[in-house]
Amino acid sequence: MRNDNARINVIGNEKEFGYVIGVLLGDGCISEYKGTRQVAFSSIDREFTVFFNENLKAIFNKKIPIYIYIVKNSKYNNKPKYCLHLYSKKVYLFLKPKIDNLNWIYKQNDIFKMMVLKGLFDSEGFVSKEKSFCVSFSNTDEEIIKLFIKLCKEFDIETKRFKEYQYSNNCSSKQVKILPLHIEKFYTTISGLTIKRKERKILKIINRINNKKNMYEIATNLRSNGYGNVKIFKFLKSRGYDLTISMVEGWLYSNKIPCIYKYKNQVQ
Numbered sequence: 001m002r003n004d005n006a007r008i009n010v011i012g013n014e015k016e017f018g019y020v021i022g023v024l025l026g027d028g029c030i031s032e033y034k035g036t037r038q039v040a041f042s043s044i045d046r047e048f049t050v051f052f053n054e055n056l057k058a059i060f061n062k063k064i065p066i067y068i069y070i071v072k073n074s075k076y077n078n079k080p081k082y083c084l085h086l087y088s089k090k091v092y093l094f095l096k097p098k099i100d101n102l103n104w105i106y107k108q109n110d111i112f113k114m115m116v117l118k119g120l121f122d123s124e125g126f127v128s129k130e131k132s133f134c135v136s137f138s139n140t141d142e143e144i145i146k147l148f149i150k151l152c153k154e155f156d157i158e159t160k161r162f163k164e165y166q167y168s169n170n171c172s173s174k175q176v177k178i179l180p181l182h183i184e185k186f187y188t189t190i191s192g193l194t195i196k197r198k199e200r201k202i203l204k205i206i207n208r209i210n211n212k213k214n215m216y217e218i219a220t221n222l223r224s225n226g227y228g229n230v231k232i233f234k235f236l237k238s239r240g241y242d243l244t245i246s247m248v249e250g251w252l253y254s255n256k257i258p259c260i261y262k263y264k265n266q267v268q
Contacts, residue, residue, distance in 0.1 A: 022119020
């Protein structure tokens with residue numbers, strides 16, 4: 001029998017508690033097997049496991065060791081995986097009902113909700129290569145997808161549902177994408193990303209979108225002052241912007257910032 005010396009302390013730890021809930025709804029796991037109750041977590045990103053561990057410790061006042069094993073398959077290319085297990089009946093009984101029913105989350109304060117979003121996205125968020133502007137969240141559970149959408153809406157972050165991706169006979173991945181002009185707001189709302197490789201990519205996307213917004217504003221101002229498309233193109237080109245004259249014509253004809261477009265498989 002393990003010594004269950006965990007002490008639950010969520011008062012004043014809303015940020016840490018919100019983050020733990022978000023991660024447990026994503027990559028984390030609460031399980032019971034042959035009388036052993038545990039919180040389990042693993043990631044190929046060391047900083048993610050360390051940060052989750054720190055948040056667990058703040059709430060439950062329990063030191064949790066992190067161990068490493070090598071994932072021997074082509075997907076992870078023999079990368080190390082950083083894992084932790086928190087064995088505690090108290091923690092299990094405290095967290096289990098909160099993971100099984102999500103309605104209570106909507107009644108919490110904004111700081112808590114922001115950190116739930118952060119935990120969800122650190123776990124199940126996807127950031128594409130810079131040019132596609134794709135920042136998305138996926139999960140197999142419809143209630144968790146609805147939670148992500150509603151929390152984004154509370155912070156005026158617009159999202160779009162996409163068709164489900166069927167990856168086995170009995171399971172499908174439900175997807176939500178953050179609209180390009182709301183990516184920066186999402187990023188600042190959740191105070192950045194924990195995983196460094198995702199952080200680098202989303203910052204490149206935000207920078208590219210801001211560059212396009214600047215180009216569009218300059219182009220529309222020049223058009224209002226009587227400039228034609230060729231002159232606008234040459235002016236922007238002289239300022240170091242990477243573009244073609246057809247791009248300028250498209251923006252001004254459609255009267256839309258150039259990073260707004262419809263994705264494939266978008267649910268109308």
